[in-house]
Structure formats: structure tokens, C-alpha cells
Amino acid sequence: MTLHPSIDSGFRATDALFSGGTLVCNCASNPVKVRIKGDIAHNHACGCTKCWKPEGAAFSIVAVAPTDNVEVLENGEKLVVVDPAALIQRHACKQCGVHMYGPVEREHPFQGLSFIHPERFEEKGWAKPGFAAFVSSIIESGFDPSKMDQVRARLKSVDLEPFDCLSPGLMDYIATWTAKKNGVLPG
Template sequence: MTSMTLHPSIDSGFKATDASFSGGTLVCNCASNAVKVRIKGDIAHNHACGCTKCWKPEGAAFSIVAVAPTENVEVLENGAKLAVVDPAALIQRNACKECGVHMYGPVERDHPFKGLSFVHPERFEEQGWAKPSFAAFVSSIIESGYDPEKMGGVRARLRELALEPYDCLSPALMDYIATWTAKKNGVLA
């Protein structure tokens, strides 16, 4: 099963996580005039994502995506190269118009994730960011053309890598969404 291409950061083994990681600079794939985005502080909820919206490296079945508070995201260089991929989407994915890498995606409308930005931590220049801890929207890779007959192998490989596969988000994030909704609707204080 190890020949399966999930994502380069997963397939080649995780880099060591550093408990003192305090953020860094995300860099797009352009050879010159790269877009650079500073993330202050650590990331959270890092995971492999099988959805069809997230940016993935060439040949990867999954993206690696985490969140950071939007207030901790700052475009440092070449911001004029950024454009929102889908203005109607919940996550306003800002991608480099030249290389296509998604640099950050804030959630700005009323939603449990409002105030967070989605980032692809493998784009950090620095090492030590939190490793992925689960896999989300696993069955969505079928929508990208992945053979449905091979999904058992995908889930087995993810589990082998200690990435529990979900066809939604992790239980902690689903609880967070449900709690936010209950509070918004007055069901919980």
C-alpha cells in the first residue's frame, strides 16, 4: 500500500513537529516574485483533505490544510498576484494567479469558522509545524476521478499513517460546529 500517492508530506513521512513552532512564511510555487504570506503563531486542526476545492500538489489525492486566526495572516510580498478562486465559496481561497497555489483562505461570513483562514502548511519555509492528525472528506477524492474500488486501500493507508479517515470533519470540529449552531439558535447558552 505504500506506493499509493496521497500527498508528498504524507508519503515521505512527517517532518518533526516542534512544540515551540511560532509561525512562519508561506511561499507560492513561483520561481521569481513569489507570493509570501506570514502566519503568526502555530496552526490548528491540520489534516489531509480530499475535497475538490483545496489546492493539491501535482499528482496528490489529498491536500494538507490547517487553520490560523485570520488576524494572524499577513501578505508580505507580491499580493497583487493573488485572486479569490471562487467568490461564492465559504472559504475565500486566495491563490497565486501565476502558479495556482492557494496561499490562504479566510472565512468571512457568519459561520463557526468565521475569523479563521485555511492555509497549506507544507508551503511554510520553516519546519516544525504541527503534523496532520486526521483525514477529512476522504470519499471526495472519487469526485476527482479516484477509483471507488480502491477506497478501502486509501482508508487503510491513512489509518496506517495515524490519520483517522472521516467523510466529514473530525468529531472535535463537528462538535464545535454543532455547539456554535446551538448557541446561535439559543438552544445553548
């Protein structure tokens, strides 16, 4: 099982003095570049079905930065909001699909923050993920619910405490029901 390439390959040491950098999409030519001023916070593995994930990864890696510290540097015309109705306004490259930043603009506890994928930084030294969120949600992408105990054990083995609302068993049940309803898993 591939959690995420940055997790599976063993995370590199962080730099206590990391002060931001440039996120780059996956385009071979004319990539979108977004500058993040300052450090990131709340870096974590995320199993939700909304976050961008590298090919084959069960989880994304996502952190937040103040939206005021986010600046599109190059090729911003390639960006499109993935789901205008969503709380997080994920701006993705129309060409390669990588989510570059996602501000929360509505009234919400996260208003004023932008969600980013730190593995897209050109620079090294960003903080490693500190936990895993929405773990049960990987079921909604078609992950086998009977293997969730293995997923949680693997996350814990790399020091990522798995979190969900309610108990893991109940969250697996809800996510399995949703996946079956949506035709992602057989009914």
C-alpha cells in the first residue's frame, strides 16, 4: 500500500528555520509557481477525496499558510477553482491537475488560511506531517474497508496518529455506505 511518496520514502529532516518557498505544479513547461512566505502549519496526511494526491497515493500531504502569505508568481492563468461550492477553494492547474493552493474565504474557523501541498515546494526543509486526518475517507476512493486496520497500523508506524470523527469502526461504516451508494464499491 502506498500512503504517499514522501511518507513511504522516509521523510527528510526538517529545517527549524524554514521560511517558505515556491510551490511548482507538475507541468514540464510553463509550470504554475506559487510563493509561500513564511513557514507552514498543521502539516498532515489527508485521506479526503477532495485533496490532490500523487498518482497511486492513498493520502495527500497538506498544510496551511496564511492566505496573505500566498502569491501566484507565474502562469496563474492556468489555475481554475476545482469546486466553487466547496469550503476550500482549491486552485488547480488546468493542465496537470495539481492543486496549488486553496483559500478558505467563507466565515469559518479556517477563514484566512490557504491549504497547500508542501511536497510541491522547490525548497527542502518543510515540517514533516504530524498526524493523519480523514483516514476512513480513503474508502470513498475505493479502498478496501477490510484493510483499514492495516492502514492505521502503518500510519502509526511512521508516527502519524490516525484521526476520524466518531470511532474508526463507525467512520469506516459511514464511508463504506457512501462508497457503495456512489458505486465506488460493490453493493
